[in-house]
Each structure stands twice: as structure tokens, then as C-alpha cells.
Amino acid sequence: xxxxxxxxxxxxxxxxxxxxxxxxxxxxxxxxxxxxxxxxxxxxxxxxxxxxxxxxxxxxxxxxxxxxxxxxxxxxxxxxxxxxxxxxxxxxxxxxxxxxxxxxxxxxxxxxxxxxxxxxxxxxxxxxxxxxxxxxxxxxxxxxxxxxxxxxxxxxxxxxxxxxxxxxxxxxxxxxxxxxxxxxxxxxxxxxxxxxxxxxxxxxxxxxxxxxxxxxxxxxxxxxxxxxxxxxxxxxxxxxxxx
Amino acid sequence: xxxxxxxxxxxxxxxxxxxxxxxxxxxxxxxxxxxxxxxxxxxxxxxxxxxxxxxxxxxxxxxxxxxxxxxxxxxxxxxxxxxxxxxxxxxxxxxxxxxxxxxxxxxxxxxxxxxxxxxx
Numbered sequence: 001x002x003x004x005x006x007x008x009x010x011x012x013x014x015x016x017x018x019x020x021x022x023x024x025x026x027x028x029x030x031x032x033x034x035x036x037x038x039x040x041x042x043x044x045x046x047x048x049x050x051x052x053x054x055x056x057x058x059x060x061x062x063x064x065x066x067x068x069x070x071x072x073x074x075x076x077x078x079x080x081x082x083x084x085x086x087x088x089x090x091x092x093x094x095x096x097x098x099x100x101x102x103x104x105x106x107x108x109x110x111x112x113x114x115x116x117x118x119x120x121x122x123x124x125x126x127x128x129x130x131x132x133x134x135x136x137x138x139x140x141x142x143x144x145x146x147x148x149x150x151x152x153x154x155x156x157x158x159x160x161x162x163x164x165x166x167x168x169x170x171x172x173x174x175x176x177x178x179x180x181x182x183x184x185x186x187x188x189x190x191x192x193x194x195x196x197x198x199x200x201x202x203x204x205x206x207x208x209x210x211x212x213x214x215x216x217x218x219x220x221x222x223x224x225x226x227x228x229x230x231x232x233x234x235x236x237x238x239x240x241x242x243x
Numbered sequence: 244x245x246x247x248x249x250x251x252x253x254x255x256x257x258x259x260x261x262x263x264x265x266x267x268x269x270x271x272x273x274x275x276x277x278x279x280x281x282x283x284x285x286x287x288x289x290x291x292x293x294x295x296x297x298x299x300x301x302x303x304x305x306x307x308x309x310x311x312x313x314x315x316x317x318x319x320x321x322x323x324x325x326x327x328x329x330x331x332x333x334x335x336x337x338x339x340x341x342x343x344x345x346x347x348x349x350x351x352x353x354x355x356x357x358x359x360x361x362x363x
Contacts, residue, residue: 006291009298010284011250013305017280018251022258024273027265 094152094225098143101185102220103192105132106212107204108175122174123164125207126157132200132211133157136180139191143222147176150225167227174209179222188216271320272313275327275334279308282334285341292348308334 037045074080090096107124133151136144144151149166157166164171182188195201195213204211265273283305290296312330319326 006296006298007246009301010247010287013250013280013284013287013301014247015250015254015257017277017284018254018256019258020254020273020277020280022255023263023265024270024277026259026262027267027270027273 093229094143094150095229097224098181098222099219100142100181100183101188101216101218102141102143102179102181102222103188103195103216104214104220105178105180105195106175106214107178108210108212110205110208110210123162123171124174124176124209126159126164128200128203128207128209129157129164129166131203132178135195135198135200136178136191139194140182140187141180141191142183143181145179145222147171147178148223150223152225152229154229179220181220181222185216185218192216271327272316275312275316275330276309278331278334278338279312280305282337282341283308285338285345289341289344289348292345 087096091098109122129146133144133146146166147169149155149169151166155167157164159165180191182191192213192215201211283301286304287296287301290301312327312334315330316327319328
């Protein structure tokens with residue numbers, strides 16, 4: 001047996017043991033300075049800490065008061081009112097993402113109708129979509145998106161070179177999803193029932209498309225309108241009203 | 244054979260200098276690991292003196308004993324029984340036995356050496 005090798009092994013192992021002992025020793029003797037205060041000294045210390053706590057609490061209270069004063073001032077200011085109005089208008093025009101109760105409609109090609117050598121329609125006639133949107137609006141729809149495109153007041157749905165376009169977005173891949181958000185869940189249920197018995201289904205079917213309505217859900221997300229809104233025939237009113 | 248002692252001291256110094264502290268919950272495991280390591284070390288020394296030392300047995304025994312002891316302690320913590328006491332007992336007994344054997348061997352060696360010296 002190689003004596004040197006054995007010694008090396010023993011040395012390594014004993015170094016490891018030494019390391020472990022040192023770590024253990026340090027862990028056990030964690031508090032280096034022993035607390036030797038008697039009960040009166042402890043009470044004094046406690047009293048000091050309590051005073052400190054009281055002081056801090058009063059400070060916190062004063063800061064909170066200041067904060068609430070500033071907050072109320074800010075709320076009453078003109079700037080906040082303007083901001084609120086701006087946000088409201090933005091929501092109304094459809095420039096923000098909307099979440100709420102509503103239903104999801106799906107348009108898909110009728111698979112049973114597919115014949116050999118005949119490609120199923122991959123687009124939806126714009127007239128149908130327009131009628132559908134009108135119908136949805138009739139039943140108190142608040143926000144609508146078709147295939148991820150938000151429908152706003154100036155949205156156009158039209159046929160350009162046999163492609164159905166919604167504000168420049170082409171509808172190509174069926175099935176597509178139409179998300180509709182309404183005011184509350186009861187309205188959503190009403191909308192669901194009405195859409196189930198509406199004529200729109202038959203109209204879609206004549207174009208070899210199936211319109212299916214999913215059960216109303218409490219949380220549906222309609223994306224924001226992405227393109228910039230062009231205003232051509234509107235001008236801001238000048239101060240003083242001397243138009 | 245002074246090198247292992249130097250190693251031990253070096254290990255202690257290193258451990259004190261690095262200031263590593265393990266959480267209180269795990270100090271049990273470390274203590275039992277230290278015990279297991281000691282047991283293996285003395286077992287190795289004894290085997291070396293009896294000329295039955297095997298490097299594989301020594302090194303594997305070192306790690307295996309530590310792991311076994313720690314897992315026994317772990318099991319004990321989870322069963323609510325102080326199972327680590329079993330490991331402490333076993334290692335303690337073996338430690339005493341090993342040290343006793345080492346002492347006897349060294350004594351015999353010493354006395355034979357003395358006799359040889361007296362004869363010559």
C-alpha cells in the first residue's frame with residue numbers, strides 16, 4: 001500500500017471534518033455577545049423602544065394626512081377632470097382594451113358541404129358581416145371585435161379585389177371569432193338567446209358558412225383599435241364661440 | 244502521520260475564516276455528519292494499523308455513513324421520533340471501540356519496541 005497516498009486520504013478527510021466542525025461550532029455559538037441585562041434594564045430598553053414606536057407612528061400619521069390632503073387636492077383639480085374625460089372619451093371611441101361580460105361568435109365553413117375538388121370558402125362576404133354587426137348593435141352590443149379587429153364608429157367593412165377587409169385587415173383564415181361585450185351578464189344572456197334564433201344563422205348558411213354562438217361568459221377581452229383615427233371634417237371650436 | 248492533524252487544523256481554520264453559518268434546523272444534520280465522519284476516520288486508522296486498510300472501503304464508507312446518518316435524522320424529523328439518536332448511539336459505540344482498539348495496538352507496539360530496545 002502506498003503510504004503517501006493513504007496519508008493524503010486521511011489528511012483530506014480530516015480537513016473536511018475540521019471544516020464541518022468549524023461550521024457547526026459557528027452555528028451553535030451564534031450569539032457572540034451574551035445578553036446580561038437584568039429585568040429593570042430590559043424594561044428600560046422596552047420603554048425606549050415603545051417611545052420610538054410611538055414617535056414613528058405619529059410621524060406616519062402626519063405623513064398619511066398630508067398624503068390624503070394632496071390626494072383630495074389632486075382629485076378636485078382641473079387636470080384630473082380633463083384626464084378623466086380624456087380617458088372616458090378614449091374608452092368610448094374604442095382606443096382602449098375592454099374587458100367584460102359578453103358572448104363569442106364563431107364563423108366557420110360548413111364542412112359537410114365540401115365536395116371533392118372544391119375548396120371551401122375562405123372569406124366572408126362584407127354584406128353579411130355588416131348585417132351581423134348591425135344586428136349585434138341592435139341588441140345592445142357595446143364593443144365588438146372581428147378576428148381581433150376592433151369595430152369602431154368609422155370602421156369600414158368592404159370588398160377590395162374579392163378580399164373582405166375590415167379597416168385594411170384582410171379576413172382570410174376561417175374560422176374567425178367575433179367577440180361582443182355588453183353591459184352586464186343578463187344582457188349577454190339575452191343577446192345569446194336572440195342570436196340563437198336570429199335569421200343571421202340562415203343567411204350565413206346560404207353562403208356555406210356556419211355561425212355558432214358560445215355560451216355567455218363573464219370575462220371577454222376585446223382589443224383596442226390599432227390604427228390612427230383620421231379626422232377630416234371636424235374642427236375644434238374656438239374660444240369665445242365666434243365660429 | 245502528522246499530516247492528518249495539520250489537515251484537521253487547516254480545515255478548522257478555513258471553516259472559521261469563511262464564516263459559513265447553516266440554519267438552526269440543519270445543525271442536527273451537521274453534528275451527526277461530523278460524528279459519522281469521525282467514526283469513519285477512526286475506523287480507517289484502526290484498519291490501517293491492523294493492516295486491513297482498503298482505500299475504497301474507507302472513502303465510500305466516509306460518504307455513505309454521512310449520507311445514511313443524515314437521511315436517518317431526516318426520517319426521524321418527519322416521523323416525529325428522534326431517530327438521529329440511533330445514529331448517535333451506533334457511531335458513538337463504534338467510535339469508542341475503534342479508539343480502544345487503536346489504543347491497544349499502539350500500546351502493544353510501544354511495549355514491543357521497548358522490549359527490543361532493552362534486549363539490544
